[in-house]
Amino acid sequence: MSDVTVPTSQRAPETPSTSPARWVRENLFSSVSNAIQTVFFSLVLLGLLRWVLGQIFSEEANWTSVATNMRLLFTYNYPTEQFVRIWFAAGALFLAVGASFAAWNLNPVVTVRRIAVALAGTGAVSVVVGLITPEATPSSIRTGFLVVGVALVVLAVLVTRLIPNADRRQIPFLGLLIGVAVVVCGVLWFFPFGDYGFADGAPTAESGTIDSSTSLPVTVMFLIMIATYVAGRALARRIDLGWLRRTMIGWWVIGPAFIVFLVLRDPEFDWGYVLAVDVPMGAAFAVGGAVLLYALSKPSRSDLARVIGALLVALALFHWVAAFFGWYPMLQKARFSFALIAVAALLAPTFAGERSARLRFAGGWFGFMVLFHWLLTGINTPSTLDIAAPPFLGGFVLTVSIAYYVMLASFPLGVLLSLARTSKMPIFRVLSTTYIEVVRGVPLITVLFFFSIMLPLFLPGGMGISDLAAVFAGYTVFSAAYMAENIRGGLQSVRRGQYEAADALGLTTVQRTAFIVLPQALRVSIPNLVGQAIATFKETSLIAIVGGFDILRIANSTIPNQPDFLGQKRPALFFISVVYFIVAYSMSRASRNLEERLEAGQAR
């Protein structure tokens, strides 16, 4: 969009910004009762704050227990000599974040004034903290808070005074990015973190500063992110933005799995077997499927596509039944692939069209199959990692990976369930309603136990399911039921006229659902869906009960059992609370931004 200069006469009048003193008078001390309330609640707040500070700075709380255990909290027992993998993975993520910011041109509107207000607020709180810290606090900390607080307030005042038009001048997104990078890297380089290693299954203490093995990679990663953002913005003017967005969506769906299973897990391929079995099988499905789909997506062959799709569904089901009873051995990969090609064949009439559209459909299948087989081969191969106590994922990395994939997997499942529940077919409705009500009537912890302990007993030999996968399945099943209910609320808000208009144009039921009904329903459901995602993120802490070492378990039981920090729970728990809060709050802010963007798009 080109910049259009709005003639002055058409600009909305500026709301005069009130001075802080006036705001305080009008909002906090407008009447006697208002003043009393203000004073009373301020005192209560100060008392609470002082108590919290007392906990934080009490002599019993040994904060080195957190500072020293950073590595444990974030990656648990991932081998130190393999850390370059972690950095590679994080680098890939940062790169994708930078590229996505550029692709969607995510420009949160932050004015200079808002930053100044935030700075002043932080400064004021810091001064208050400095003033009311309990006597036991070392005086250096007190003075530190006071000095930093005053400095921030002065900075805020300077910023508003020196920069003209602080109300309206916006900080470019790049500036924000750089600001965050400077703060994080500064902390890493100058704050004295310690280091904990892992040897023979037991943690080994090793005090001292975190060495450049962390600060350097993190700094480099922020530089990568900033560089991709800048490059992406520059490119965005030349290349097709839609293409970049589709690529990024594809990456976010499949990329993290690659990182977790192929980079972090480092499978040790047996190349003879890979070349003899895996590659030919993948190639057969990729090439054969692409040819079949190209043929079936010819508009005149939609009946044939339905017949072949149905046959393939039957074949796929048969393979699963055969596996269940152990009639003949067949690789899981092949069973999954049959199921996928059946679905794709059924979808072929929907994608039918001219030659280029059909080529794209077939090409998409080909690419997807290659990735799919590569990933499954990686997952089925033993890992080279020399890990004392499996699984290889732990700490914050585990929390985030599980949460991310549960959200990703339960979303489509939730969409399908909600559609089934509102469908005209009684059988779908009954099945989906039963599923949703059963799952919602059972505590999450029960579902997790069921999946980790009971499920493996039901499965026949040869269909073993790893602990992590079982827990992941349990979470997904649970979360999908709630997602479905949230989306159903959205579906009900779509007016009947929308269905009728879509029908009158000749859209099929699938097209109507995908292009008209779901987009509107999902928009309405965003706040609830994000609420559900936040809940899922926090509930990952239950993974501890089935043996996982997530961030909460490490803080609550691993650190307090280290010889140096016996019984030190509070600092670590306080620290992970802050970590949880930062992530959850960012998600909720992001959803607000998304809603605002969508609303701005279609103002009524």
Place this chain on the structure above:
Amino acid sequence: MSIADQALTEEMASRRDMIVCRGVKKWFGDFQALAGVDVTVKDREVMVVLGPSGSGKSTLIRCINRLEVHQEGEIIVDGVEMTNDMRNIEKIRSEVGMVFQQFNLFPHLTVLDNITLAPIWVRKRARVEAEAKAMELLERVGIPEQAGKFPGQLSGGQQQRVAIARSLAMEPKIMLFDEPTSALDPEMISEVLDVMKDLARGGMTMMVVTHEMGFAREVADRLVFMESGDVVEVGTPEHFFTNPTEERTKLFLSQIL
């Protein structure tokens, strides 16, 4: 001559039947909304449907593209009978455009995307081609400059014109209008009617439910008057406005004119 073919000129009678309704009956639960309707619409004919509120006008034209399902009688659209075991209902619907009283534009899509969606996905047109056609239609309904906006940012009259363009983009053989101007402010009514008149002059087969008597008088080839789910009278505008046969028609027209 059957009721359905009343008041046809000889030339008109020789044309092809685009819509044929014979003894169409429809119940909502116990309530009978259509009590055996006979109507024929010829190729390139404009038929206006009149009648008091609740007389079944909407129900009738919604049965024609099967948004409602009739229980008895037959409806034949362009030679294809509407039955329960039809497999390609989408195919028929894509040949019949429909414009609603409440516009029913898709609020999450831009005007351009509203118009191109069905051509791209139902008619399998290339996007470029569909967009060019859409711009042509927006030109024709007089709002090419609104292509990038969302429906919520347009006035009612503009929205209804987009809805007409959206239907026309499918190149339908028949257009159905269900009170297209009833939800509009008076000053916007004429801009929509102008588009419809234009369409009628272009030879489109149209069935229009409306209370706009000016439009009926000027554009309609024939009018149908319905009451309580029945066709009471069929005739030319001249017949209706000068000398209707039935008492009930006279009463209705005297109230509305």
